[in-house]
Amino acid sequence: MKQMFNIFKREFFGYFNSMIAYIFITVFLVLANFFFFKGFFINNVLTMRSFFEITPWIFLFFIPTVTMRLWAEEKRTGTREILFTMPVSEWDIVLGKFFGALVFVAIALFLTINIPVTLLFLGRPDMGPVIGGYLGLFFIAASYIAIGMFASSITSNQIIAYIIGAAICFLLFVLGQSFVTITASPFWARFFAAISISSHFDSISRGVLDLVDLGYYAGLTAVFLFLVYVMIKKRV
Amino acid sequence: MIKVDGITKRFGELTAVDSISFEVERGEIVGLLGPNGAGKTTTMRMITGYYAPEAGTIEIDGINMADEPIAAKKRVGYLPENAPLYEEMTVEEYLNFIADVKGIPNRSAVLPGILEGTGLTKVYNRFIWELSKGYHQRVGIAQTLLGDPDFLVMDEPTTGLDPNQIIEIRNLIRELGKTKTIMISTHILQEAEALSTKIMIIDKARIVARGSKDELKSILESKETLYVTARRNDAFFEGVKKIPGVLEMQRVSSGENTETYKILSKGNISEAVFREAVNRNAVLSELRSEKVSLEDVFIQLTRKEN
Missing domain, CATH: 3.30.70.1150 (ACT-like. Chain A, domain 2)
Known part of the structure; x- marks a missing residue:
C-alpha cells in the first residue's frame, strides 16, 4: 500500500512536471464547456444531459493521451529495468500508475464543476442525475485508463499505444450505440449492449445508479489491469 | 553471497543464457567478460530479479529471488546499461523517489554521504536531461547505493564515456569495492583486468572460463x-x-x-x-x-x- 503510494506520487506529480497536465486540462475544459453551453442556452433546459453524453466521447480521444506513455516510455528508455528491480511488487507498480492517471483525470473532471454551479445559479436542477452522471463518468474514465494502460504495455511506441488504446475504447463504446444494436439480431444486440461501455452509461446519466452498471465498469477495469499485470510480469 | 545455480533464459528460439552456475563471494569484484550478445546483460537481469529464469535458482545471501523477490531485491543495487533514468526529474527528485521506493526512513542522514561519494553534490538540483553521460552514470550509481545494499550489479558501467569519465567511474567503482561486493559486465578486456578480482568469461550463453584475475593470468602468461x-x-x-x-x-x-x-x-x-x-x-x-x-x-x- 505504501509502495503503491510512492509509485502513485511520482506518476501523479509527473503529469504536472511536464506540460501534458496543463495542456490536457485546458483543452478538455474548453471542449467540455463549449459543447455544453453551445446547446444549453438554445434548449433552455436545466439539465446536464448533453454534457454527460458528449464527455465520454471527449474522454475517448483524451484519456489515451494520458495513458499512452505509462509503459511505452519506460520500455523505450529502459527505465523500467530499474523500476522492476526495486523492492516493489508488480501490482504496486500497476496500481500506482493506474491511480496516478485516475486521480489526474478526476481532477480535470472536477474542474467542470462550473457547469453544475451555473445550473444552480439559474434555478433548481434535479441534482440526482448530475451526481449520478459524474460518478458514471468517473467509472468510464477508470475503464478507459485501464484499457489505455494495456495498450501502452504492449508496445514501446507511444503513438501506437494511443491508437490501440483509443481504438479499443471506441469499439467498446460504440457497440452499445443504437446505430449498431439496431442492425444486429436480437441476441447480438443484447450481447453488444451487455459488454458496451455506453449502454451501461445511459441509466447512470439519467440518475439511476444500478450496481450492475457500476459492477460492469469495475469488472472491465479489473480485467484490463490484470492484462497489464500479465504483460509487465512477462516484461514484454 | 550471490549463488546462481543452473539458470537458463530463452527468447523464442534463442537461448540467451544456457544453464549458468557461479557464486560471488563477499568482497569480490567480479568482471563478467564477453563479446556483445554473449548473455551478460540477460545474466545480470536475472540476478537482479528483472527476468525470471526458466530453470535454475538465484539466491542472494540465502534468499531465493523467485520465492521472496522483494527481500532479495533489497540486497542488490542495479545499474542497467546506459543508466536509464527519468530524464524529466531533477537529481534530487529522482533520488528521493528511489529512496521512497526502497523505503529508506532516514534519507537526510545517508544522502549527503552518497552525493559526496558519487560527486553529485553540485548538480543535485539540476534536471537529469541536462547532465553529461558521466553524470548520468553517477546518478545511476548513487541510485544503487540507496538502501545500502551489499551487492552492486553494474552492466557496462563505462560504455559510451570519454577517457576521463572512464577513469573517474572506474575509480568510483574501485572505491565502492572496498565495502561492497560488485559484479560488472564489460566487453572490454582491460576494464575487467583493471577493476576486478575475479573474471568470468561468458560466450554464447555459457561460461567458458573463470578464475581470479591472477589465476587466469598465470594460466595464460605461462x-x-x-x-x-x-x-x-x-x-x-x-x-x-x-x-x-x-x-x-x-x-x-x-x-x-x-x-x-x-x-x-x-x-x-x-x-x-x-x-x-x-x-x-x-x-x-x-x-x-x-x-x-x-x-x-x-x-x-x-x-x-x-
Whole structure:
C-alpha cells in the first residue's frame, strides 16, 4: 500500500512536471464547456444531459493521451529495468500508475464543476442525475485508463499505444450505440449492449445508479489491469 | 553471497543464457567478460530479479529471488546499461523517489554521504536531461547505493564515456569495492583486468572460463608460443617434442632445406630447445618466442567454431 503510494506520487506529480497536465486540462475544459453551453442556452433546459453524453466521447480521444506513455516510455528508455528491480511488487507498480492517471483525470473532471454551479445559479436542477452522471463518468474514465494502460504495455511506441488504446475504447463504446444494436439480431444486440461501455452509461446519466452498471465498469477495469499485470510480469 | 545455480533464459528460439552456475563471494569484484550478445546483460537481469529464469535458482545471501523477490531485491543495487533514468526529474527528485521506493526512513542522514561519494553534490538540483553521460552514470550509481545494499550489479558501467569519465567511474567503482561486493559486465578486456578480482568469461550463453584475475593470468602468461626454424633434422625436432612443457607442436612451413615449427608450451623452453639443437648438431636459423596475451585467449575462447 505504501509502495503503491510512492509509485502513485511520482506518476501523479509527473503529469504536472511536464506540460501534458496543463495542456490536457485546458483543452478538455474548453471542449467540455463549449459543447455544453453551445446547446444549453438554445434548449433552455436545466439539465446536464448533453454534457454527460458528449464527455465520454471527449474522454475517448483524451484519456489515451494520458495513458499512452505509462509503459511505452519506460520500455523505450529502459527505465523500467530499474523500476522492476526495486523492492516493489508488480501490482504496486500497476496500481500506482493506474491511480496516478485516475486521480489526474478526476481532477480535470472536477474542474467542470462550473457547469453544475451555473445550473444552480439559474434555478433548481434535479441534482440526482448530475451526481449520478459524474460518478458514471468517473467509472468510464477508470475503464478507459485501464484499457489505455494495456495498450501502452504492449508496445514501446507511444503513438501506437494511443491508437490501440483509443481504438479499443471506441469499439467498446460504440457497440452499445443504437446505430449498431439496431442492425444486429436480437441476441447480438443484447450481447453488444451487455459488454458496451455506453449502454451501461445511459441509466447512470439519467440518475439511476444500478450496481450492475457500476459492477460492469469495475469488472472491465479489473480485467484490463490484470492484462497489464500479465504483460509487465512477462516484461514484454 | 550471490549463488546462481543452473539458470537458463530463452527468447523464442534463442537461448540467451544456457544453464549458468557461479557464486560471488563477499568482497569480490567480479568482471563478467564477453563479446556483445554473449548473455551478460540477460545474466545480470536475472540476478537482479528483472527476468525470471526458466530453470535454475538465484539466491542472494540465502534468499531465493523467485520465492521472496522483494527481500532479495533489497540486497542488490542495479545499474542497467546506459543508466536509464527519468530524464524529466531533477537529481534530487529522482533520488528521493528511489529512496521512497526502497523505503529508506532516514534519507537526510545517508544522502549527503552518497552525493559526496558519487560527486553529485553540485548538480543535485539540476534536471537529469541536462547532465553529461558521466553524470548520468553517477546518478545511476548513487541510485544503487540507496538502501545500502551489499551487492552492486553494474552492466557496462563505462560504455559510451570519454577517457576521463572512464577513469573517474572506474575509480568510483574501485572505491565502492572496498565495502561492497560488485559484479560488472564489460566487453572490454582491460576494464575487467583493471577493476576486478575475479573474471568470468561468458560466450554464447555459457561460461567458458573463470578464475581470479591472477589465476587466469598465470594460466595464460605461462603459455608461450615458440617459432623454431632449423635446417632439416628429424632427430632434432623429435627431441624437441619430448622437452617437458611442450603442449602442442605443428609445422607451419617447410623450405628447401629448412623447416619451421610453431610450439605451444607451458613456460619458456627456448633454452632447452637451444641445448637440444647443440646436442643434435642442428643448425638453428630462428628461435622466436611470443607471449600469449589475455586478449589472445579471450579471442580464442570466444571465437572458436561457429
